Amino acid sequence: MSDQEQENFLIDFVTVGLSHKTAGLDLREKITVEKENLTTALDAMDEYIEQSVLISTCNRLEVYSYSEEELAASKVLDFISGYFEVDKEVLQEHLYTMTGRGSVNHLFNVVGGMDSMIVGEHQILGQVRDYYGIASDRGNVSGPLMRLFHRAFRTGRKIRRETNISKYGRSVSKTAATIATDKLDGLQDSSVMVIGTGDAGRLVTRALSYAGTNNIIVANRTRERADELADSLGGTSIPYDMINESLSSVDVIISSTGSPGYVITETSARDAIMKRNGKPIVMIDIAVPRDIDPSLSEFSGVHLYSMDDLAEHAGLNDPLFETEILRSNLMIDTETDLFMSWWNSLDTAELVSDLYRRAGQVRSQELGKTLKYIINSDSFDINEVNIDELVDRLDAFSQAIINKLFHSPISYIKSEHDPLRQDMIRKWFDLNKE
Known part of the structure; x- marks a missing residue:
């Protein structure tokens, strides 16, 4: 190009x-x-x-x-x-x-x-x-x-x-807490495990606390961060490698890690899920990429929600909203x-300024050339000005300005056969086609 x-x-x-x-x-x-x-x-x-x-x-x-x-x-x-x-x-x-x-x-x-x-x-x-x-x-x-x-x-x-x-x-965290609350008819007697302590994990943990849950379990790859978040809400933390083992006892799981792969897979969670004997467990996966294997939704008692499911449960039909x-x-x-x-307006102001500056540059350059020619001419005498010669030089001076100012636009017009742009240029310069 x-x-x-x-x-x-x-x-x-x-x-x-x-x-x-x-x-x-x-x-x-x-x-x-x-x-x-x-x-x-x-x-x-x-x-x-x-x-x-x-x-x-x-x-x-x-x-x-x-x-x-x-x-x-x-x-x-x-x-x-x-x-x-x-x-x-x-x-x-x-x-x-x-x-x-x-x-x-x-x-x-x-x-x-x-x-x-x-x-x-x-x-x-x-x-x-x-x-x-x-x-x-x-x-x-x-x-x-x-x-x-x-x-x-x-x-x-x-x-x-x-x-x-x-x-x-609503927010993702509030919606996740609402889904869990509605599905289990309240969270006061439910055990909730939150996986991940990033911004989303912290917000959803706070939303769960506001929703009334008294038993929050936090898991994170870095145990210290899990301890910190759990302590701030009166909950407990568990080692990251105990997540699947805990599936048999918790009622709600909300996961929001930055893991590139599944944190909870069908293979790793199968035994713990089977031990529940169909007892309901709500799994809410608010991570992208997903943390929870979608195939777990096929198990009896598992209610699995992904990010794309949350909008349906956001409850945004309030007329005030x-x-x-x-x-x-x-x-x-x-x-x-x-x-x-x-x-x-900023673009226009800059363009107008640039146009005036360019015209001023051309004018100064050509005026300098003309004055230099006249003053250095052997025939120049301030008391005996040759009017014809002066007119010729001024005519050449003005023609040089026109040639320089229009050189680039005319080259562009010749290379771009665009009738719409040609009409625009005619309007700019008030040109009559006739």
């Missing part, structure tokens, strides 16, 4: 990704990036697209960039396919691309919780901020992207400050319009 062709691409905000709206859990769990692995992923992505932010949560993987929109989609597709070893044809069925205002509005919706599986959940703001921070510290964020994300974070905070979306809405969603959507649209208006 020539330099001229590259210069003609439109630079804009571009979003490429997939989410729970376009891809099932089977695909999403194959292309997730934990925060601790983000730098490695960004290193790999540098070969495809620069100045970008990669967001990876349970429900989405998205790449935001300020780049050549005609190339961004194919480059991100190449990156995802190569990095996660997923067939391109499979990905193309689930990827979406948004540019310009659509990209801006989408990010505002994501950060505001409006695009989440559980609408209104508040964790997404912190998750996006964390991933942005890592990309920014690494030098992956340019001026335009920085301004976009800062405005998005401000919009997310504004939604939570000026609406009651958090009050009436619907009102808050409407308020939030209107706020996002307004903030999008304000950002785009500001951004477009």
Whole structure:
């Protein structure tokens, strides 16, 4: 591709990704990036697209960039396919691309919780901020992207400050606790095991405590972290290798580790499940990739829920909540319009300034040449000015300005036979076809 062709691409905000709206859990769990692995992923992505932010949560993987929109989609597709070893044809069925205002509005919706599986959940703001921070510290964020994300974070905070979306809405942790409570008719007499002590594990443990459970068991690869979380809520901890053994005695399991494979497999859990003799056990897997083998749902008494099941149980039909969603959507649209208006005016101001600066450069250069020629001319005498010669030089001077200013635009017009752009140029310069 020539330099001229590259210069003609439109630079804009571009979003490429997939989410729970376009891809099932089977695909999403194959292309997730934990925060601790983000730098490695960004290193790999540098070969495809620069100045970008990669967001990876349970429900989405998205790449935001300020780049050549005609190339961004194919480059991100190449990156995802190569990095996660997923067939391109499979990905193309689930990827979406948004540019310009659509990209801006989408990010505002994501950060505001409006695009989440559980609408209104508040964790997404912190998750996006964390991933942005890592990309920014690494030098992956340019001026335009920085301004976009800062405005998005401000919009997310504004939604939570000026609406009651958090009050009436749900979160993954609250929904998980609600499912367990409803399935067992209360948790006061139930034993609950939480696997994982990350942000999700801590939030769900707190939600279970609020729901009334008095017996919380915490398991984590690092025993000290399990002890800390259990002690904070008056619970107990167990060694990580005792998880499967404990399945025979607990009533609820909620798992949220960052393990790349199953923590509870059919093989390892079979004996403990069989000992229950059909006694109900609620398993809620809020990890992506999944922690619990889906085949366990076939066992008698096992009620297994994955991330994709949570939305059905979020209880978001409250009219008051619907009102808050409407308020939030209107706020996002307004903030999008304000950002785009500001951004477009900034682009226009810079363009006008650049045009005047370029014209001034040409004028100064040609005026200098003309004055130098006249003053250094043997025939020049301030008292005996040759009017004809002066007119000729000024005519040449003005013609040189025209030639220099229009050289690049005319070259472009000749190389691009585009009637629409030709009509646009005619309007700019008030040209009459007749």
